[in-house]
Amino acid sequence: MSKLTFGEKVYQVFNYAFLTLLAFMTLYPFLYVIFASFSNPVKLYTHEGLLLYPQGFTTRAYEMVLKDPRIVTGYANTIFYVVVGTALNIIMSCIGAYVLSRPYLKLRRFFTIMIVFTMYFGGGLIPHYLLVKSLHLDNTRWALIVPGLINTWNLIIMMTAFRNVPISLDESARIDGAGEWRILFQIVLPLVVPTIMVMVLYCAVGHWNSWFNAMIYLRDRGKYPLQLFLREILVENRLNEITAGQGQANEVEDVGTTIKYATIIVSTVPILLVYPFIQKYFVHGVMIGAIKG
Amino acid sequence: MQHYCVQTVSYLPHFISTVVVAGMVLSFTSTDGIITNILTLFGFPKQNLLMDASNFRTIYVASGIWQGVGWGSIIYIAALSGINQELYEAAKIDGAGRWKQTLHVTLPGITPTIITMLILRVGTMMSLGHEKVMLLYNPGIYETADVISTYVYRKGLIDMSYSYSAAVGLFNSVVNLVLLWGANKISRSLTETSLW
Numbered sequence: 056m057s058k059l060t061f062g063e064k065v066y067q068v069f070n071y072a073f074l075t076l077l078a079f080m081t082l083y084p085f086l087y088v089i090f091a092s093f094s095n096p097v098k099l100y101t102h103e104g105l106l107l108y109p110q111g112f113t114t115r116a117y118e119m120v121l122k123d124p125r126i127v128t129g130y131a132n133t134i135f136y137v138v139v140g141t142a143l144n145i146i147m148s149c150i151g152a153y154v155l156s157r158p159y160l161k162l163r164r165f166f167t168i169m170i171v172f173t174m175y176f177g178g179g180l181i182p183h184y185l186l187v188k189s190l191h192l193d194n195t196r197w198a199l200i201v202p203g204l205i206n207t208w209n210l211i212i213m214m215t216a217f218r219n220v221p222i223s224l225d226e227s228a229r230i231d232g233a234g235e236w237r238i239l240f241q242i243v244l245p246l247v248v249p250t251i252m253v254m255v256l257y258c259a260v261g262h263w264n265s266w267f268n269a270m271i272y273l274r275d276r277g278k279y280p281l282q283l284f285l286r287e288i289l290v291e292n293r294l295n296e297i298t299a300g301q302g303q304a305n306e307v308e309d310v311g312t313t314i315k316y317a318t319i320i321v322s323t324v325p326i327l328l329v330y331p332f333i334q335k336y337f338v339h340g341v342m343i344g345a346i347k348g
Numbered sequence: 349m350q351h352y353c354v355q356t357v358s359y360l361p362h363f364i365s366t367v368v369v370a371g372m373v374l375s376f377t378s379t380d381g382i383i384t385n386i387l388t389l390f391g392f393p394k395q396n397l398l399m400d401a402s403n404f405r406t407i408y409v410a411s412g413i414w415q416g417v418g419w420g421s422i423i424y425i426a427a428l429s430g431i432n433q434e435l436y437e438a439a440k441i442d443g444a445g446r447w448k449q450t451l452h453v454t455l456p457g458i459t460p461t462i463i464t465m466l467i468l469r470v471g472t473m474m475s476l477g478h479e480k481v482m483l484l485y486n487p488g489i490y491e492t493a494d495v496i497s498t499y500v501y502r503k504g505l506i507d508m509s510y511s512y513s514a515a516v517g518l519f520n521s522v523v524n525l526v527l528l529w530g531a532n533k534i535s536r537s538l539t540e541t542s543l544w
Contacts, residue, residue, distance in 0.1 A: 062446060105386070
């Protein structure tokens, strides 16, 4: 590197100071949650200022969280929604995008416009809710999967990917006697695997994070996804299933805060564990979306 | 390497679910939360921050920035690295310092990206973030915290007045479409960047 002028040195110092601050501000809330979850609730309550290590190390909050039946049920349901939902999302989007990307489909432009239109304009929440209700999908697991089977944005990204597969490949496969299904699954799909991986990640994260649809459609607690139980615990402060029969009301109240932090950690650890490995695919995905613009 | 670390760290909050983020915000701003604690060191009263309607917007926006700043920067980083390095060399030869280079090379280079992102954001303006509002607000601050989507939800699905709230929702969609169309039109005439 060439010699730096004074101005450039100042720039470098500010640059690193700013980036360090940014990283700290991003990370500190997580560190705080981790420290607080291992803390003794009473000591945590009286502690003032920044928390830099657990106050009086204890794993009691975790023991109580892991005993909570809601966490187990929630995890099981969420895994079901993520796996089944994502698989169906991808299959349907592939089929749809394949058809719309091949130039020999009649009225292709019309269908594409009809689909893209829904991205910019929709009836809103209430008609959507009434539709799901009159299809008798409410209070079933399908209410969380079927209405969102095709995400318009993802479909468009897939369509763009499929369009880049030369049509001459289709034609030569057809001459060799392949039908549409075979062309899709054996000729076209293998060529767009990177895009599909990105879509899988997007859909999976979407299903993992979603709670609103579950809240309005599901009444049966056995079908609740994890996020909805988290909402009960973290937002509505319904800790009673964890703390039932453990100590006096006052103690329960105090343990409450550390239980919340432990719940956050228990429900977020899987994502934090896989995140460093899949992060680059997401970044790739943002760029795919941007190219379409 | 350092910038790679900062980037990886700054994307992290994007992957935390809305419910957990809201849970963290609620805990941190509660009467004995960390943010309230730090504010009391500066002489603010010890109280639940979200009970005061005037704090809601700050908390909502700040937590949104915390969650989105790293992820939102990806596209700009890509746009920045797409700027022709020779332009910087040329500017340097003409006597431009860091600041002038930023103003006259970098900014014009990423203007199309900024405009496109702006239009996309305008298009989602009317529906954005109602999930987080719903998780963060409480009856005491409905008047400040409500966005149209949360109002539609309460009127329609809690109070069961379907037709009224469906009308509000449709109105919302129309406004949204007009906003998107308008932003696109302005951007097309000003910068020749447009969505369609």
